[in-house]
Amino acid sequence: MSYVLAGYGVTAAALALYTGYLLRRERIYRRPK
Amino acid sequence: MKTRILGGAALVSLIATMAVGLTLPPTEEQEDFARLIAIHPAIAWVAYVAFGVMALGSLLYLIPATRARVWDRLAAASAEVGVVFTALMLVTGSLWGRPVWGVYWTWDARLTLSALMLALLLGYVALRRVTVEVDRRAMVSSIAGLAAVVVIPLNHFAVTWWRTLHQGRSLVRVSPGSELDARYIQAMLLGFVAMTLVYAWLLVHRYRLEVLEEEQGDVELEAAIAERRAEATEVLV
Numbered sequence: 001m002s003y004v005l006a007g008y009g010v011t012a013a014a015l016a017l018y019t020g021y022l023l024r025r026e027r028i029y030r031r032p033k
Numbered sequence: 034m035k036t037r038i039l040g041g042a043a044l045v046s047l048i049a050t051m052a053v054g055l056t057l058p059p060t061e062e063q064e065d066f067a068r069l070i071a072i073h074p075a076i077a078w079v080a081y082v083a084f085g086v087m088a089l090g091s092l093l094y095l096i097p098a099t100r101a102r103v104w105d106r107l108a109a110a111s112a113e114v115g116v117v118f119t120a121l122m123l124v125t126g127s128l129w130g131r132p133v134w135g136v137y138w139t140w141d142a143r144l145t146l147s148a149l150m151l152a153l154l155l156g157y158v159a160l161r162r163v164t165v166e167v168d169r170r171a172m173v174s175s176i177a178g179l180a181a182v183v184v185i186p187l188n189h190f191a192v193t194w195w196r197t198l199h200q201g202r203s204l205v206r207v208s209p210g211s212e213l214d215a216r217y218i219q220a221m222l223l224g225f226v227a228m229t230l231v232y233a234w235l236l237v238h239r240y241r242l243e244v245l246e247e248e249q250g251d252v253e254l255e256a257a258i259a260e261r262r263a264e265a266t267e268v269l270v
Contacts (some may be wrong), residue, residue, distance in 0.1 A: 004068045007128040008051055011072055011121055015047070015231060018117045022238045029245035 036237050043234045046227035050075070053220045060214075066132045070217055073125045075224030077147075079232045080122045083115030084150060084185055086236075087157065091178030094171055105171035106247075108178050110239035112157045114232060119151040142195040146188035153181040167247060 054071025090108030093099045126147070127137040138144065160177055164170040192199050213221075 003128045003132050004055070004065055007069050007125040008055060008072065010124050010128070011076065012051070014117060014121055018114075018235065019238075022235065022242060026238060026242050026245065029242070029249060 036234060039230065039234045039237070043227065043230035046223065046230055050220070050224045050227040053223055057216060057220055063133055066129060067217070069125060069129045071220040071224040072228070073122070073129055074221055075228035076118055076125060077122045078225055079228045080115060080118040080147075080150065081185060081189070082229070083111045083118055083232060083236075084154065084182065086111035087115060087154070087178050088182035088185075091175035094175040095179060102167070102171065102247075105175060106240055106243040107236075108175065109161055109243050110236050112154050112161075112178070114235045114239055116151065116154045116158060117235075118228075118232065119147070119154055123147055123151060141197040141199070142191040143188065143197045143199040146184055146191050150184055150188060153184060157181065165250070167250070 050071050054068050057065075057068045057071070059065040060067045087108045090104040090106075090111065093104040094101070094108065123144075126144070130139075131137045157174060157177055161170055161174050164173060191197060
């Protein structure tokens with residue numbers, strides 16, 4: 001089961017991190033100068 | 034345009050996929066390791082789609098009749114999202130391979146070509162960082178993006194053409210009467226829907242970012258030109 005949980009965990013973490021990274025970059029560019 | 038509906042649908046379907054996948058009954062052959070069927074084939078599917086969209090965008094940019102910056106941006110956005118999914122395809126595949134095959138990795142045709150897919154995507158993303166001038170960057174990366182697509186049919190049919198540890202094509206097993214249990218087919222299909230929605234949402238946001246980066250580049254370029262002009266005027270005076 002540990003391999004299964006690792007697979008699901010890595011997937012959830014990677015997608016969450018990349019989403020956060022994209023939204024953060026978008027916010028930086030939209031910040032009023 | 035708001036993407037909240039798409040984002041919400043992606044999130045809900047992803048959570049549903051994980052809930053359904055993690056509660057699948059164990060199989061006789063693979064015990065509970067078969068639960069990875071809900072995410073691994075779907076991630077691989079999106080990795081292929083992302084690669085295909087990168088190549089299609091590159092092709093449309095290279096054809097003079099359809100050349101527009103939108104295709105180059107689409108290719109760039111899809112390539113970066115594709116890096117995430119291709120890396121996940123390799124990681125989840127390795128985590129499935131270890132208990133079932135006995136190894137995390139082996140250099141057989143399917144696995145090697147999948148690693149090559151990741152290398153090509155990373156190369157494409159790196160190439161876009163080399164040239165700053167937008168039109169030149171679009172042209173160079175479109176040629177690379179289109180040339181790279183040859184790996185997709187090779188990888189798709191690798192399990193048929195060569196002897197590999199990897200099973201045959203997964204989509205063939207979705208047909209009625211296949212040896213795969215209906216619950217497994219449903220979980221796999223739900224995963225396909227969820228990962229496709231996640232990809233679409235990420236693609237839209239990455240595309241927007243590409244536009245913002247280009248605009249920022251233009252602003253910086255204009256500022257630099259104005260600065261040089263001012264220096265030149267000072268020298269003349």
